Amino acid sequence: MRVAYVVGTTTGGTGRHVHMLAAGLARRGHRVVVAGPREVEEQFGFREAGARFVEVPVSDRPHPVNDPRAVLSVRRAIRGADVVHAHGLRAGALAALARPRRSPGDPGRPGTGERPLLVVTLHNALTAGGFVGAVYGVLERIVARRADRVLVVSPDLGERMGALGARDVRPAVVPAPPLRQARRTPGEVRADLGAGDRPLVLTVARLAQQKGLETLLDAAAGPWESPAPLFAIAGEGPLRGELARRIAAERLPVVLLGHRDDVPDLLAAATVAVWASRWEGLPLSVSETLKAGTPVIATAVGGVPGLVGDAGILVPYGDPAALRAAVRKLVADPGEAERWGAAAARRGAELPGEDEAVRSALAAYARS
Known part of the structure; x- marks a missing residue:
């Protein structure tokens, strides 16, 4: 053919x-x-x-x-x-x-x-x-x-x-393609990001309108109990300048990592991975996160509910309070995060x- x-x-x-x-x-x-x-x-x-x-x-x-x-x-x-x-x-x-x-x-x-x-x-x-x-x-x-x-x-x-x-x-x-093994330890990654002992909240997304990153920044603004989590966004896109200016002006606990070729290392080090998207289809980054066994929090849009199933926490789009509450639930309770991580790994193993x-x-x- x-x-x-x-x-x-x-x-x-x-x-x-x-x-x-x-x-x-x-x-x-x-x-x-x-x-x-x-x-x-x-x-x-x-x-x-x-x-x-x-x-x-x-x-x-x-x-x-x-x-x-x-x-x-x-x-x-x-x-x-x-x-x-x-x-x-x-x-x-x-x-x-x-x-x-x-x-x-x-x-x-x-x-x-x-x-x-x-x-x-x-x-x-x-x-x-x-x-x-x-x-x-x-x-x-x-x-x-x-x-x-x-x-x-x-x-x-x-x-x-x-x-x-x-x-x-x-x-x-x-x-998603097969996920390669992490090349660095979580401790090495966290030290490189300056996270210290703080919970690490990772987002892997293009810096574009579809990804709802303004809602993510609203959620990151807190308030948080000490130590406040560090939000790390891996990706590039047209909104980088706008996001960077807001992060600096409001002193948000957010770092823009740019394009990264070490996403498996970041996933292994993350406490939780978060998507605040307006819409998603079958995002490969979410599939990779499930395969890595990292807890998932995402907006219930497009194909995400069918992809994640009951292996992640789904929140409404455009609701920073709901997103913040879901993140707080996992960063405050390591046992809860571990349970959601195990659920993610099981779901990841089921994906086509x-x-x-x-x-x-x-x-x-x-x-x-």
């Missing part, structure tokens, strides 16, 4: 997921091509996974001039494919517009090279409003009405796509792995 993946600008979970699928299919003898911006090949190395890479300028924002060119580039890249699997709303809409029309008398069978099956995985929900939100609403309708199958990372995304006319909506299987994800994708590629 010939499978073409279309991916847009990504620096995280989407790129890793496509790399995993491409490698899994290549090992099974399928012919794989990945079409996307040059920087995603430089970061994720799809060629090393056994795929052919074709550079396509898929930007992260709609553009009236560049998008028609991108459609033509995608059309060339997917020529001859039996299945086109696009990841993300932008890539999905471009792939839908690029897919050739079925010629008269062509039933669209695999191998005809005329009408490939179009599968789109949606990894994120729309959280922006105004003009950008309106444009992305149009892209949603294109994907819903033109894709043969839509894979979603949360029930609310599935309901939305179904309401927009999607014919076949299925849950996506997006596992790479083989399940590849099998799920192949099932979505089958023509019924």
Whole structure:
């Protein structure tokens, strides 16, 4: 089978997921091509996974001039494919517009090279409003009405796509990669962060609007009993300057760690890991935390409740008091934290792995 993946600008979970699928299919003898911006090949190395890479300028924002060119580039890249699997709303809409029309008398069978099956995985929900939100609403309708199958990372995304006319909506299987062992002891990590004997509250997230970090800072402001926990945020993004200014102005017990390649070390040292997100699908960082056996506190949004199950504490989005109370519960009682850590480890062991994800994708590629 010939499978073409279309991916847009990504620096995280989407790129890793496509790399995993491409490698899994290549090992099974399928012919794989990945079409996307040059920087995603430089970061994720799809060629090393056994795929052919074709550079396509898929930007992260709609553009009236560049998008028609991108459609033509995608059309060339997917020529001859039996299945086109696009990841993300932008890539999905471009792939839908690029897919050739079925010629008269062509039933669209695999191998005809005329009408490939179009599968789109949606990894994120729309959280922006105004003009950008309106444009992305149009892209949603294109994907819903033109894709043969839509894979979603949360029930609310599935309901939305179904309401927009999607014919076949299925849950996506997006596992985290195997978690490597920590290379440093928790004591070494805590000393490096200047945590001392204070509880360490870790957040792994892009510094962006979706992640609800303003609520996290509200919760971190306290009040706390001594010693107050240290909140550490690992990640980069457009809100870094704004967050840093607020942390300094209010003297919050928060440190911005920037991009880190030692997340397993941070998880092993953390008392608890926290997400205050507006919305999440199947966040790989939460999956990694469960596998590490670190207690989880997260907002009950998107796909998080289904991912965490009863192995973590879920709080409403936008409620800093509830978030603070959940953190206080665990940092004040080591036994309670240990129980939630054990529950997280059990849940982490139950999560699907790479083989399940590849099998799920192949099932979505089958023509019924």
